[in-house]
Amino acid sequence: MTAKLLQTLPADLDRHRLPKHVAVIMDGNGRWAKQRGLPRALGHRQGVEALKDLLRCCIDWGIQSLTAYAFSTENWQRPSEEVNFLMFLFEHMLRLELKNLQADQIRINFIGDLEPLPVSLKAEIQHAIDVTANNQAVNFNVAVNYGGRGEIVRVCRQLAEMSQNGELHPDAIDEALFSQHLYQFGASDPDLLIRTSGEMRLSNFLLWQMAYAEIYFSEILWPDFDRHEFHLALSAFQSRDRRYGKVNQTPS
Numbered sequence: 001m002t003a004k005l006l007q008t009l010p011a012d013l014d015r016h017r018l019p020k021h022v023a024v025i026m027d028g029n030g031r032w033a034k035q036r037g038l039p040r041a042l043g044h045r046q047g048v049e050a051l052k053d054l055l056r057c058c059i060d061w062g063i064q065s066l067t068a069y070a071f072s073t074e075n076w077q078r079p080s081e082e083v084n085f086l087m088f089l090f091e092h093m094l095r096l097e098l099k100n101l102q103a104d105q106i107r108i109n110f111i112g113d114l115e116p117l118p119v120s121l122k123a124e125i126q127h128a129i130d131v132t133a134n135n136q137a138v139n140f141n142v143a144v145n146y147g148g149r150g151e152i153v154r155v156c157r158q159l160a161e162m163s164q165n166g167e168l169h170p171d172a173i174d175e176a177l178f179s180q181h182l183y184q185f186g187a188s189d190p191d192l193l194i195r196t197s198g199e200m201r202l203s204n205f206l207l208w209q210m211a212y213a214e215i216y217f218s219e220i221l222w223p224d225f226d227r228h229e230f231h232l233a234l235s236a237f238q239s240r241d242r243r244y245g246k247v248n249q250t251p252s
């Protein structure tokens with residue numbers, strides 16, 4: 001494993017300073033399809049291929065956790081054919097790829113409100129979570145029907161209920177306790193957020209967890225995001241000075 005890692009990680013990257021957790025806003029599928037005169041659905045299909053390649057890259061380069069934004073709470077407002085196609089695609093890909101996730105020792109997890117999803121998709125999601133629960137190579141989180149504000153409100157409601165039941169004193173609420181009630185993705189907060197397609201916004205993704213993420217915007221449309229582009233994002237990450245509000249001690 002280590003030998004393979006050394007072989008495949010680009011020489012200019014320092015493997016001791018890779019992000020532990022990468023999050024991606026996979027944007028630009030529709031524009032990718034439009035540029036080719038294709039239906040948006042084909043952009044989404046090609047987007048899945050880019051995600052599979054990125055997951056492969058995370059295994060090869062030793063990145064422990066990947067979280068991908070697949071469907072936001074706002075995406076329900078798209079035309080119903082597109083929403084239905086995306087639901088179909090998630091279910092189809094999960095069924096198709098489960099064997100590969102197992103073979104590659106990938107543990108899949110989902111964040112978001114799964115309740116409103118189609119019953120058959122929910123069943124496939126639960127099955128994939130159960131089957132891959134003990135895998136160790138990469139933690140792969142998929143955000144489906146996810147919204148950062150909704151997530152924060154959900155935590156507030158849980159804590160308020162606990163307080164009302166006498167299980168929690170308001171003084172006991174701190175950042176650590178709050179974090180414990182967020183959707184769990186089996187990893188520390190993202191170190192690096194990548195958004196493709198030139199859009200420079202968070203679109204309600206992981207608002208709490210992004211407090212100190214390094215953000216990298218790429219002009220590339222998601223279906224074209226490949227190893228080379230990921231390499232560029234990691235190089236940018238390694239060039240950043242993560243100060244967390246402190247003053248850098250190294251002489252300038």
Ligand code: IPE
Binds near residue numbers: 027028029030070071
């Ligand atoms: C991102 O690509 C995928 C999802 C939101 C599901 P888009 O579908 O947003 O693609 P553009 O932004 O219209 O090009």
Ligand code: IPE
Binds near residue numbers: 025028069199
């Ligand atoms: C964000 O992309 C959501 C996902 C990638 C799943 P959108 O395309 O929905 O975001 P906006 O509308 O450009 O902000």
Ligand code: MG
Binds near residue numbers: 027028029
């Ligand atoms: Mg978009």
